[in-house]
Amino acid sequence: xxxxxxxxxxxxxxxxxxxxxxxxxxxxxxxxxxxxxxxxxxxxxxxxxxxxxxxxxxxxxxxxxxxxxxxxxxxxxxxxxxxxxxxxxxxxxxxxxxxxxxxxxxxxxxxxxxxxxxxxxxxxxxxxxxxxxxxxxxxxxxxxxxxxxxxxxxxxxxxxxxxxxxxxxxxxxxxxxxxxxxxxxxxxxxxxxxxxxxxxxxxxxxxxxxxxxxxxxxxxxxxxxxxxxxxxxxxxxxxxxxxxxxxxxxxxxxxxxxxxxxxxxxxxxxxxxxxxxxxxxxxxxxxxxxxxxxxxxxxxxxxxxxxxxxxxxxxxxxxxxxxxxxxxxxxxxxxxxxxxxxxxxxxxxxxxxxxxxxxxxxxxxxxxxxxxxxxxxxxxxxxxxxxxxxxxxxxxxxxxxxxxxxxxxxxxxxxxxxxxxxxx
Amino acid sequence: xxxxxxxxxxxxxxxxxxxxxxxxxxxxxxxxxxxxxxxxxxxxxxxxxxxxxxxxxxxxxxxxxxxxxxxxxxxxxxxxxxxxxxxxxxxxxxxxxxxxxxxxxxxxxxxxxxxxxxxxxxxxxxxxxxxxxxxxxxxxxxxxxxxxxxxxxxxxxxxxxxxxxxxxxxxxxxxxxxxxxxxxxxxxxxxxxxxxxxxxxxxxxxxxxxxxxxxxxxxxxxxxxxxxxxxxxxxxxxxxxxxxxxxxxxxxxxxxxxxxxxxxxxxxxxxxxxxxxxxxxxxxxxxxxxxxxxxxxxxxxxxxxxxxxxxxxxxxxxxxxxxxxxxxxxxxxxxxxxxxxxxxxxxxxxxxxxxxxxxxxxxxxxxxxxxxxxxxxxxxxxxxxxxxxxxxxxxxxxxxxxxxxxxxxxxxxxxxxxxxxxxx
Numbered sequence: 001x002x003x004x005x006x007x008x009x010x011x012x013x014x015x016x017x018x019x020x021x022x023x024x025x026x027x028x029x030x031x032x033x034x035x036x037x038x039x040x041x042x043x044x045x046x047x048x049x050x051x052x053x054x055x056x057x058x059x060x061x062x063x064x065x066x067x068x069x070x071x072x073x074x075x076x077x078x079x080x081x082x083x084x085x086x087x088x089x090x091x092x093x094x095x096x097x098x099x100x101x102x103x104x105x106x107x108x109x110x111x112x113x114x115x116x117x118x119x120x121x122x123x124x125x126x127x128x129x130x131x132x133x134x135x136x137x138x139x140x141x142x143x144x145x146x147x148x149x150x151x152x153x154x155x156x157x158x159x160x161x162x163x164x165x166x167x168x169x170x171x172x173x174x175x176x177x178x179x180x181x182x183x184x185x186x187x188x189x190x191x192x193x194x195x196x197x198x199x200x201x202x203x204x205x206x207x208x209x210x211x212x213x214x215x216x217x218x219x220x221x222x223x224x225x226x227x228x229x230x231x232x233x234x235x236x237x238x239x240x241x242x243x244x245x246x247x248x249x250x251x252x253x254x255x256x257x258x259x260x261x262x263x264x265x266x267x268x269x270x271x272x273x274x275x276x277x278x279x280x281x282x283x284x285x286x287x288x289x290x291x292x293x294x295x296x297x298x299x300x301x302x303x304x305x306x307x308x309x310x311x312x313x314x315x316x317x318x319x320x321x322x323x324x325x326x327x328x329x330x331x332x333x334x335x336x337x338x339x340x341x342x343x344x345x346x347x348x349x350x351x352x353x354x355x356x357x358x359x360x361x362x363x364x365x366x367x368x369x370x371x372x373x374x375x376x377x378x379x380x381x382x383x384x385x386x387x388x389x390x391x392x393x394x395x396x397x398x399x400x401x402x403x404x405x406x407x408x409x410x411x412x413x414x415x416x417x418x419x420x421x422x423x424x
Numbered sequence: 425x426x427x428x429x430x431x432x433x434x435x436x437x438x439x440x441x442x443x444x445x446x447x448x449x450x451x452x453x454x455x456x457x458x459x460x461x462x463x464x465x466x467x468x469x470x471x472x473x474x475x476x477x478x479x480x481x482x483x484x485x486x487x488x489x490x491x492x493x494x495x496x497x498x499x500x501x502x503x504x505x506x507x508x509x510x511x512x513x514x515x516x517x518x519x520x521x522x523x524x525x526x527x528x529x530x531x532x533x534x535x536x537x538x539x540x541x542x543x544x545x546x547x548x549x550x551x552x553x554x555x556x557x558x559x560x561x562x563x564x565x566x567x568x569x570x571x572x573x574x575x576x577x578x579x580x581x582x583x584x585x586x587x588x589x590x591x592x593x594x595x596x597x598x599x600x601x602x603x604x605x606x607x608x609x610x611x612x613x614x615x616x617x618x619x620x621x622x623x624x625x626x627x628x629x630x631x632x633x634x635x636x637x638x639x640x641x642x643x644x645x646x647x648x649x650x651x652x653x654x655x656x657x658x659x660x661x662x663x664x665x666x667x668x669x670x671x672x673x674x675x676x677x678x679x680x681x682x683x684x685x686x687x688x689x690x691x692x693x694x695x696x697x698x699x700x701x702x703x704x705x706x707x708x709x710x711x712x713x714x715x716x717x718x719x720x721x722x723x724x725x726x727x728x729x730x731x732x733x734x735x736x737x738x739x740x741x742x743x744x745x746x747x748x749x750x751x752x753x754x755x756x757x758x759x760x761x762x763x764x765x766x767x768x769x770x771x772x773x774x775x776x777x778x779x780x781x782x783x784x785x786x787x788x789x790x791x792x793x794x795x796x797x798x799x800x801x802x803x804x805x806x807x808x809x810x811x812x813x814x815x816x817x818x819x820x821x822x823x824x825x826x827x828x829x830x831x832x833x834x835x836x837x838x839x840x841x842x843x844x845x846x847x848x
Contacts, residue, residue, distance in 0.1 A: 025791075028788075108809065110810060114808075116809060123822075124791070202645070202646075206821050206822075207821070222626075222649050225645060225647075227821075228651070229822070245844075247844075251844060251846050252844065254846075255846035255847055341449075364453065365452075365453070367545075367837075369837065370838040370840060371838070371840070372842060374841070374842040374843055374844055374845075375840055375842025375843075376845065378846070379840065384847070385534075385540060385838070386532055397547050397631070397835035398547075398630075398631055398651045398823040398835070401835055401837065402836070413791075413793065413794075414793060414795070414804075414825075414826050415797075416794060416795065416796045416803065417797050417798070417799075418796060418798040418799025418800075419799075420799070421799040421800065421803070422675050422676060422678075422679035422680075422683070422799075422800045423800055
């Protein structure tokens with residue numbers, strides 16, 4: 001009799017995650033010196049093998065052009081010597097950052113003689129789901145390695161050849177040092193099903209970190225059973241209070257909107273106290289106009305700036321990532337707080353004011369990862385906070401919030417030292 | 425024309441979670457003194473109104489008997505003066521614990537003059553899903569309140585009248601102080617669908633904490649889109665190494681198994697080094713026998729203890745929570761580590777040894793919330809660790825691991841103080 005049931009084949013995702021889990025056990029035991037040596041070797045390997053990477057990148061670019069992807073996506077995808085050098089430099093910067101693993105975070109001596117140490121340990125295996133960005137491959141591999149974590153990388157299929165070439169180069173660097181190459185896994189299966197499989201891989205993946213646009217992130221948040229660290233989406237507000245200094249308010253608002261509109265900590269909506277608006281809204285409009293920012297406004301805004309189009313409900317709920325700004329005039333601080341509570345994404349919010357009482361209320365009452373008094377929301381960033389490289393900006397409240405440096409990629413463990421204690 | 429589409433009614437779950445979210449904003453602003461006053465008022469109210477609670481409890485008990493639930497479940501459900509006093513005492517103990525909210529966890533001064541404060545804040549709204557245990561209602565309400573969190577409670581339907589009466593009493597205590605009663609919400613809908621709805625309530629619930637048996641927890645972990653803190657399941661091991669002291673090994677093993685077998689930090693499987701087993705397995709068997717522990721063993725165990733039944737794969741993967749113990753003889757420390765990696769649930773694991781090298785390896789290499797050298801796994805507990813009351817024992821790696829005291833119910837926020845800084 002012929003067995004008609006074919007034995008279940010292990011998928012690429014499951015196979016590679018299993019290898020990563022085995023490697024994670026070895027990784028957790030590496031010394032800081034070993035990990036730094038590996039980072040240096042990986043950085044060097046990227047530069048030495050840049051032609052191999054650029055050749056692979058040409059395949060992605062050619063396919064991208066064939067498929068008619070946009071100029072800006074092609075630009076994001078393209079690699080050259082300078083960009084590869086920047087990736088290598090990113091790895092080298094990790095060398096200088098303190099290694100959080102093994103740090104004793106707390107020591108407790110109990111009356112019964114038990115000595116308890118709370119120690120930082122790696123998370124284990126990190127699953128990264130991201131868009132067609134070769135540089136995220138290097139970032140994620142480096143940050144994971146420095147923290148003793150294995151990583152399973154699932155990048156956007158448009159960058160698949162570049163990412164695979166980068167991972168091949170990193171593998172050779174690890175192999176040359178006798179370190180576990182399985183610590184860095186790249187999923188080559190471009191089908192959506194490989195993402196779906198990662199989302200449910202409890203027991204093999206310890207955490208999923210999505211990086212990319214809102215729909216990518218929401219797919220992970222809505223469908224994963226593996227714990228997720230939610231990153232990114234930012235509908236950030238700046239509130240200019242009645243007592244704000246005009247010059248400061250202009251500088252902060254223009255910086256928050258126009259210095260780099262494509263990023264998550266850029267401002268999408270400006271809230272302006274009615275008293276300030278009455279006097280200064282034309283000055284704001286002209287400063288934004290000078291930066292080619294398109295304005296959309298509430299009724300009161302339009303009363304003061306007749307050429308501005310009306311901002312819809314949908315506009316207030318949109319992360320433009322572009323040279324577009326909503327303006328809403330509010331009568332009170334409370335109205336500003338309500339607007340932020342309704343439309344904000346818990347990312348970065350700012351008040352510009354000279355009123356200490358209002359500043360205190362804003363800092364305390366706004367629920368967001370980063371709340372600013374008299375400074376641009378654009379500072380929400382691992383480097384700007386002094387953490388060094390970041391894996392993303394968490395907009396959830398569990399585990400890590402705000403810019404996530406190396407400690408966000410760690411867990412803890414209690415080691416308990418006894419001499420025969422039993423519980424009575 | 426008659427509109428045949430009935431406007432969508434807001435469910436009890438959504439309505440109560442929305443009220444909780446509004447209350448959470450007020451709760452976050454309460455002082456420690458106000459929160460402690462409320463805890464004292466709630467404790468007093470439980471005692472003053474014990475008859476109201478006991479009457480309601482009689483309804484649950486009568487229904488339980490009618491439905492033929494087990495004696496042990498009926499006992500767990502039953503309330504009397506002493507048990508209500510214990511609940512009240514639990515609330516009073518929270519008063520003495522330090523309030524984590526508002527604590528400045530880190531201060532950073534940046535070269536550009538930005539001053540960054542990392543501050544502990546409440547999570548917001550906590551969803552608790554638990555079994556028919558009235559005491560969990562009080563515990564969860566108290567722990568949430570002390571940390572400035574609103575809570576949505578969904579207890580097992582067998583305790584619904586008791587829980588509702590308890591919540592009514594707590595509400596009156598809050599109302600008497602003019603504090604927001606909506607901070608504590610109890611879901612009276614006994615249908616499974618009310619749990620399902622809570623699992624997907626992103627935007628209203630900030631975290632879900634399941635407390636109960638493995639199937640309850642797995643339902644939440646597998647189906648929730650709201651972030652979850654996984655608690656509880658414990659397949660804990662004790663490994664007796666070749667060099668272990670016999671007396672200490674016996675004391676620790678008997679305590680870990682038999683002092684209170686029904687809890688998650690009790691031992692389910694004893695791993696014994698072959699050298700130790702050869703000499704001492706009969707002594708272990710007789711010590712366990714004296715506590716009425718049924719033994720199941722591997723082949724080598726049975727060779728030394730012929731009356732013991734064979735332990736199956738399934739046995740090694742079972743959390744008995746009962747007077748049953750698996751014994752497996754292992755040839756090396758590595759074999760013990762492999763067994764734990766395969767069957768453990770990352771909860772609590774112990775090595776009994778006089779070999780410092782092996783102890784170090786075990787503490788470092790075992791992946792679990794609590795790893796013991798020469799002490800019983802039964803110590804994994806908030807009170808035993810000196811944290812005071814606990815909301816559960818986390819067996820996941822994100823956010824909190826091990827016994828979760830008050831700080832596990834907090835998040836953080838960065839407050840950034842500037843004087844007009846913009847990003848260059």
